[in-house]
Each structure stands twice: as C-alpha cells, then as structure tokens.
Amino acid sequence: MALNPQFIGRTYPAGPSYVVGREKIREFARAIGDANPAYHDPEAAKALGYADVIAPPTFAIVVSLEAANAALFDPELGLDYSRVVHGEQTFTYTRPICAGDELIVTTIIENIRSMAGNDMITTKGIITTVAGEPVATASSMLVSRGADE
C-alpha cells in the first residue's frame, strides 16, 4: 500500500520529556564498545567544558526514535512496519547531549516519495531542552519495500 502523501509536512508535537541519565549514557557507550572518557567520567567531561558526561553522537537516536514512532505508527499513514528498513540517517548537533538534560522532540514528516515500487519516508526530529534550547536534529529516511508479488 502506498503511503499517504498528504502526510508531508505534518508535525507531531513533543510528547513526554526524556531525562538523560548518566548511567544510560555509560550503558550506551559500553554497548558500542567506546571507552572515551567523555562518556564515562564526569571529570573528563568537565575538563572539555561540559556539565556532566556527554553522549556519543548517535545516542540522539534513542531520544528521537520514540517520537518518530508516534508519527510512523499513525494508522492513517499506511506504513507496514514489517517491510521497513533504515535507508539513511543524519544528525546535526548544536551541542552534545549531556547527562541531566531534559529533552523533548518535535517530529516532522519532511517527505514521502515512491521509487521503483518502494516508498521512502523522511522524518526529522527536532531535539530541544524543555526550556527550548536547541540541542540536535535527527533525520531518518526509512524505506518501505514494496510487496514482492
């Protein structure tokens, strides 16, 4: 089923905030095997000018994904999640995510297009603090593979 192109430009307001925990950052850094002291040691992070440990660049996906799912699971969009693969991912950072941040994500459906029987949907999550300070953006392009038959 083709995706509903009327969803282009639709914005999903931020849901509940995400409070970034120091141990969650450490857990994520361990999971990617990265011992960079800025992710583990608050003193090392402070020496770089941050208030607490900072998150690895791709940690932003953990914050943005749930918000994106609210858009992607909208039944009227018509996305069959079992056929979805991740096509592209881009992050921009105003500053790194830091332990102690309380973040919210506004999600925009930026584009929907069809190519060779596949649907491509691009969402952009705008990550800010609850006070409105910009932190990062996470743009995801998902490919919904067309039916085989």
Add this chain to the structure above:
Amino acid sequence: MSASVKFSDVDLGTEIPGAIYPIDRLTLVKYAGASGDFNTIHWNERIATEVGLPNVIAHGMFTMATAVRVVTDWVGDPGAVVEYGVRFTRPVVVPNDDAGVVVEVSAKVTELLESNQVKIAITAKFEGQTVLGRAQAIVQLA
C-alpha cells in the same frame, strides 16, 4: 567544545587513523538493550532468514555508531562533531559463532570549511565491501 586537533594542522586528504571493530552476537544483544531497538532480525536467526536475510544482521545504527569512533577518537572531544550522516547500503551479517566479524573503518578529510570546520569522509568495510554510503561527519576543530 575543545577539540585537540587544530584546523591549521590538517589539509585536504589528511588521513585519520583507522580502526578495526569486532562484532559478535553479544555485541548485538548489548546494543539492542542499550538502544531499545529490539527488532528481531538483529538477534533471532529464524526470523532473519524468514525475511530473506542470510543470517542475523547488525543494527545499522550500531555500525553508524562504530564508524564515527575513528573521528571522535581523533578529535578528542566527541562534542566537536557538529553533523554526521550515513546511508545504509549493505548489511553486516553476524553468524552464531565465537569468532564474530569485524568492521574496518578508515577516514580522511575531504573538505576544509569555514569557522575551522572540516568535512570527513568515513569508509566502513565488512568482508571487503563498504556497508555505509556517503558516510561523512563535519567536525569543529580548534
């Protein structure tokens, strides 16, 4: 931000030290738990093969996280990364054995930008073939 690399010390084509990163099934289980991405194709061989994959595959986001490590290790301050994007072009297939697989990452400076920023192209290879397309990071140097 306090990058340990100076803009004046790099040039077009400057190579960044590469690295080889191991991935096995335990890696994927840890990443699933830490990231919250429990898609079954990353840990369940039966489901992975049912949907046409050769075996369990690594999370694309894990490969993306791994590839940028050469950049963050080089620049010292991971917060110096101001932009990072990739295309997922080929899966990293992870067999159910004790050896696991490796992803080889290399990178070099491809553009000198304003305000002491540089663009870095990253190459990530699995079994000799690239697994990320247009993988590039923009980094704020000192």
